[in-house]
Amino acid sequence: MIILDCDDLFDTWRQQARWLLSHQIDPDQVSWSVKEDADLFASDDHYPPHNGPFQARVPLELLELLQNAAQYCGDQRWSLLYEVLWRVSHGDRTAMMAGDKLGSEVHRRLKQVSREAHHLHAFLRFIALPPCNVGKDLEVKAALLETQKLPEYVAWHEPAHDILHSASQHFVGRMGKHRWMIATPKDGVFYDGERLIHKRQCPAAWQSLARHADDPHGELWLTYYSHIFNPARLNPKVMQGHLPTRFWKNLPEGPLIPALISEARTGKQRDGQARQIAERRGKVIRSGH
């Protein structure tokens, strides 16, 4: 058995896989694991460092597919990809297709990954930091950030897969020249107005800045969210299907949801108007002004 560690980096895995394939090493003979685990199963087999004789030919689209599927965090993250690569390079293209047993698992992972990228684009919330010159405190923070510049907007997000680096590119187009930062429990990105900097280990200073940002003007959005909801059409199941509960805690509107649901259940079902509006004085407009 060969145990490999690619440090969860696709390019490293790719080198390793290329080498394995060139030596015609069967997927059964290899597994990927993080270092500490690897020691448990360490093998004494020695393999030559140079590439073997087998020259694999695979379609370009496979590489892209593997690279995307590699962002999925879960069991057999890397060995599954090698099995696909093995089968396709030996002439069995069904391994890439959703109708195949292995292929369907790959496609499930691709779907999860793209869904998670979409979750980042949708459910991330930026908070504006006050301008840099307002206090020493922030200057100190800026120094701690390594980037020397404070971002104008910060966000805290908890993605389930390794999508941050590739998916955060979206915000470069969206935010123009503004500086922004996204911190997660794992990695982080900072856009300084020109370049996107990715840190595999999110610096603690980034995390703390993103987690403790004050949002003095958050009320407007919460008001909008409560009033665009139609209590006469209450359907929490559909909502949860689209907006999984794990995101609620980081969304400003998250804490409002349970109360909106229970208020709608107890008597607001007949019309769509929010209680706060019904309680206000109305104004009938006379015909002909």
Add this chain to the structure above:
Amino acid sequence: MQLIDKLSILADAAKYDASCASSAAPKRSSEGKSGIGSSNGMGICHSYTPDGRCVSLLKILLTNFCLYDCQYCVNRRSSDVPRARFTPEEVVTLTLDFYRRNCVSGLFLSSGIIRSADYTMEQLVRVAKLLREEHEFRGYIHLKTIPEADPALIEEAGRYADRLSVNIELPTQLGLQTLAPEKEMGSIKQAMQTIYTGQQTVLNEPKAPRFTPAGQSTQMIVGADETDDSTLLHTAESLYGDFRLKRVYYSAFSPIPNSPKSVPLAAPPLLREHRLYQADFLLRGYGYSAKELLDGPGHLALDIDPKLAWALEHRDVFPLDLNRAEPAMIARIPGIGIRTTKRLVELRRQRRIRYEDLTRLRCVLAKAKPFIITSDYHPRQADTSSFALREQLRDRPQPQQMALWA
């Protein structure tokens, strides 16, 4: 009045419009540019409210003061609702604030009719112009079009907005006469035609300024009058044909406070709206015609979806051999969608389709089973009558708890 008070009134007044899509816009990016915003054709739902609806755009009215007296509308002039009015600048501020927070992908602005149709339309256009020109905003803009407004104003709107919509609301002239006396089918279609002409003018002219690149849409209210599903679907079909509409939205009539006697007190079943959306999707994506789905007056079945209904009516076509059938016919099998059809066709180029493959492709097998043949499967139900099949396959309503306060 504080901005936050206006927002609460004018969001509450806007919630009855079903559309909130931010899709189909052209590719725009602010990378390295002043200004803000991007679009890429894919819509983003930034949140969901507990009614299961997506929040993609800041959907508000410029004002809910209105001279019209449409009976189904909470903002009709005879309605006793709190009223408010934004300035165009306030709408711009809110849009940009929510956009920077990543709460929305743009603005969907509509309005009650104040002073005149032209004046109202001018105000809507002004907001879009401020956003696009002063703030270099490249996010999504959807403007409601006032049908009676000067075509020149509608054309101007089309140059700033990604999408324009003219709501038909009720598909018959009689319905409009009864419930929306100030509206007229002729002017609604005229406005749709103005937008369509604008789109045609820039078609195949890559250098021309864009005109409503995300197309036009409309909305029909379901259950405010006696109009049946057949009329709704046939109307939708002709709108798709005549004006190349991108979408027709169906909005189940939502009872409003202090409802006038002319409209019902209760909402139609939301399932009816759902079935209409399913049927509409079959019109747009699957090549069905309205006549195939509803031949003659009446409603769509509530207990089965329209695709299954069609299949049960056309048993002579089935079962279909998945290893041979035309893709367009495979897509007509209940429980198998366009995506799965594509995957089946890809797979059968490599090898024969087996029953097990369908499980992996996540077909709704309970529905598909009676209608398919694979290399290792022939349906036992092939000879079961359509009536018996319908009994097996129909959706049974969930047991419902009686409302405590009804």
